[in-house]
Each structure stands twice: as C-alpha cells, then as structure tokens.
Amino acid sequence: MLRTATAALFASAALVTAATACETTFKSADTHPDGYPTVEGVKAMGRILEEKTGGRLCIEVFHSAQLGEEKDTIEQTQFGVIDINRVSMGPFNNIIEATQAFSLPYIFRSLDHEHAVLDGPIGEEVLAAFSDHDLMGLAYYDSGARSFYNSVKPITKIEDLQGMKFRVIQSDLFVDMVAALGANATPMPYGEVYSSIQTGVIDGAENNWPSYDSSGHYEVAKYYTLDQHLMVPEVVVMSKATWDKLSPEDQQAVQEAARESVAIERELWAASEKESEEKVRAAGVEVVSEIDKTPFIEAMVPVYEKHVSSDALKDLVARIQATE
Structure with a gap:
C-alpha cells in the first residue's frame, strides 16, 4: 500500500513539474470535436512549439465549441481573451475582404490548385491582411470540399434545390450562393443544425465528409450530393495582443510550428475524409x-x-484563377 501511495505521489509530482515547465500556455479554440483533423493539427502545432522552445511555450486546445461558436471566438481572439483560434474562412468574409476570394464557389479547380494558391505568395498576402484586424494569420488547414445534404430528396440537378431551406455559415457570400441556386439560406450556429434538420426548421445544410459524419447530420439528412461547390480553407490565427507580447524569437517559433503542423493536418484530413465517406455510405x-456542375457554375455569375x-478583389481572383 505504501509503495502504491509513494508511486502515486511521484507520478503526481511529475505531472506538476510538466505542467509548470510551460512559462506560457496559449488558449486555443476549435468548434470541432476532439480527434477532428483541425483539432489534432493545432495539438501537433503545440507539440512542435514545445519542442522548439524547450517546453516554455505550450498550447491547450479547447475543442467542441467549449469557448463558443466561431463568430464569438473570433471576437474573443481579437480582444486577446483567446490566444489561438482555428476558424473556417467563411466567418471572416464580412471582416477581411481578401478572405472572400477563397470562399467563392468553384474558385479552386482542384485540391492541388488550392494548395498551390495557399502555399504561395497569394496565400501569404491574405494571411498578412489579418494583422489589420487585431489578428495574426499563421497557417491554412484543409477542410475538403463542401456539398449539399438534406432530409427530403436526392439532389441530381439544380432544379431540385428550388425552395429548399439550407443552413449556411453566417456570411453574406454563402447566403447569396444558396439564393443564386434557387434555395433559401438560413444562417445559424453549427451546433443548432442537427435539431433544426430533425424538426424540419431547415431541410439540410452543406459541408464536407468529416463534418457531415462527426456532427451526426447524416443520421437526419440521408441525401448527400457531391456538387463540391466550395473548397474553403480553414485558417489558424493568433491574437495580435498575444503575438505582440512575444519576443521575435518566440514569434518565429510560433510561426514555424504553425506551418509545420500543416502537413500533419492535411494527412489527417485525407484519412478522415476517406473514413467518413465509408462510414456514412455504410449507414x-x-x-x-x-x-x-455546369448549370451550378453558371448560376454563380451574379x-x-x-x-x-x-479592383483589389478582382485582381486577386484573376491571380488565383491564373495559378497553375
């Protein structure tokens, strides 16, 4: 008994030592559940950052919307209440004009095209735009292609969308996209989608395979159409208030850790996408x-x-489309 108690005491002391080794622990937010690729991506960023700083800087990830929905966490990050945030690009559309380009329907021809844009000078340019809004853009994560799903009927052509009600991210661009297809857009927090489909408040929503799976939406919306209208990247940002307190060396470490976590998140994303597709098909x-997709693309002209x-946005879109 004494030996067990002594072992427990040493284990407890070791935990305290590990916890106190971090001089600074950054609070990070994510709406997705534990294990989701973006959550694991930021965790990987934290491990890399600890290694780079000898354990001085750490990241604690609050997943599953523990710190609020994305709109709320963006504001908290701008105020410095939250240090790091993983957010979809969509909610930034009404805040940072340049982010609208990445949220345009069919702006990316393929995953390879998206990566070429995000990993190049255009991606750097858009990340830099966050600094004017009390945020530091650190890196982009994959989020796949978004497609429509609903509880009413299979959608095989654009006419099938007429009059249907779909949840969208709280963004004017997303609302207009759905309206252009003849459907009715209903902005609402992600956490309300399941019950809203279940009770008939909306007919469906639009998202990627892993989100469709992890949210359980496939249980109440059993028709999924691979129209792949959006390939909107995720973005990892840091509060500028937090960033400004760091030494140049620590800023570099944070930046490098974020960039190095991208490859890990992308690999996890690809595996998660495959697993989720197989799961929902089996269900x-x-x-x-x-x-x-031609009629869908043509409907996006307005x-x-x-x-x-x-002019700045037109130029940005033209450069994205010209990227090989």
Whole structure:
C-alpha cells in the first residue's frame, strides 16, 4: 500500500513539474470535436512549439465549441481573451475582404490548385491582411470540399434545390450562393443544425465528409450530393495582443510550428475524409456522385458580380484563377 501511495505521489509530482515547465500556455479554440483533423493539427502545432522552445511555450486546445461558436471566438481572439483560434474562412468574409476570394464557389479547380494558391505568395498576402484586424494569420488547414445534404430528396440537378431551406455559415457570400441556386439560406450556429434538420426548421445544410459524419447530420439528412461547390480553407490565427507580447524569437517559433503542423493536418484530413465517406455510405446514406456542375457554375455569375466588386478583389481572383 505504501509503495502504491509513494508511486502515486511521484507520478503526481511529475505531472506538476510538466505542467509548470510551460512559462506560457496559449488558449486555443476549435468548434470541432476532439480527434477532428483541425483539432489534432493545432495539438501537433503545440507539440512542435514545445519542442522548439524547450517546453516554455505550450498550447491547450479547447475543442467542441467549449469557448463558443466561431463568430464569438473570433471576437474573443481579437480582444486577446483567446490566444489561438482555428476558424473556417467563411466567418471572416464580412471582416477581411481578401478572405472572400477563397470562399467563392468553384474558385479552386482542384485540391492541388488550392494548395498551390495557399502555399504561395497569394496565400501569404491574405494571411498578412489579418494583422489589420487585431489578428495574426499563421497557417491554412484543409477542410475538403463542401456539398449539399438534406432530409427530403436526392439532389441530381439544380432544379431540385428550388425552395429548399439550407443552413449556411453566417456570411453574406454563402447566403447569396444558396439564393443564386434557387434555395433559401438560413444562417445559424453549427451546433443548432442537427435539431433544426430533425424538426424540419431547415431541410439540410452543406459541408464536407468529416463534418457531415462527426456532427451526426447524416443520421437526419440521408441525401448527400457531391456538387463540391466550395473548397474553403480553414485558417489558424493568433491574437495580435498575444503575438505582440512575444519576443521575435518566440514569434518565429510560433510561426514555424504553425506551418509545420500543416502537413500533419492535411494527412489527417485525407484519412478522415476517406473514413467518413465509408462510414456514412455504410449507414445507408444515398450519395449522388455524378452531377453536371455546369448549370451550378453558371448560376454563380451574379454572386461573383456582387462580391468581387473592388479592383483589389478582382485582381486577386484573376491571380488565383491564373495559378497553375
């Protein structure tokens, strides 16, 4: 008994030592559940950062919207209440104009095209734009392609969308995209989607395979159409208030840790996407894989005309489209 108690005492002391080794622990937010690729990506960033700083700087990830939905956590990060935040690009569309380019329907031709843009000078340019809004853009994470799913019927053509009600991210661009397809957009927090589909408040939503799976939405919306209208990257940001307190060496360590975590998140994302697709198909979800996207793309013309209005944004879109 004494030996067990002594062992427990040493184990407890070791935990205290490990906890106190970090001079600074950054609070990080994510709406997704534990184990989700973006959550694990930031955890990997934390491990890399600890290694780079000899354990001085650590990251504690608060997953599952423990610190609030994305809109709320963005504001908290701007105020310095939250240090690091993993957020979809969508909610930034009304805050930072340049982010709208990455949220345009069909702006990316493929995953390879998206990576070429994000990993190049255009990606750096957009990250730099966050600094004017009390945030530091650190890195981009994958989030796959978003497609429509619903509880009513399989969507095989654009006409099938007429009059249907879909949840969208709280962004004017997303609202206009759905409206251009003839459907009704309903902005609402992610956490309310399941019950809203279940009770008929909305017919469905749009998201990628892992989100469709991890949220359980496939249980109440059993029709999934691979129209892949959006490939919106995730972004990892740090509060500028937190950033400004760091030494140049620690700023570099944070930046490098974020960038090095990207490859890990992308690998996890690809595996998660495959696993989620297999799971929901096995659960009896009807998947529409073959669809003519041409009418969908043509319907986006007024969306581009409305949202790509400034000369700066037009130039950015043109450079994205010209990227090989």
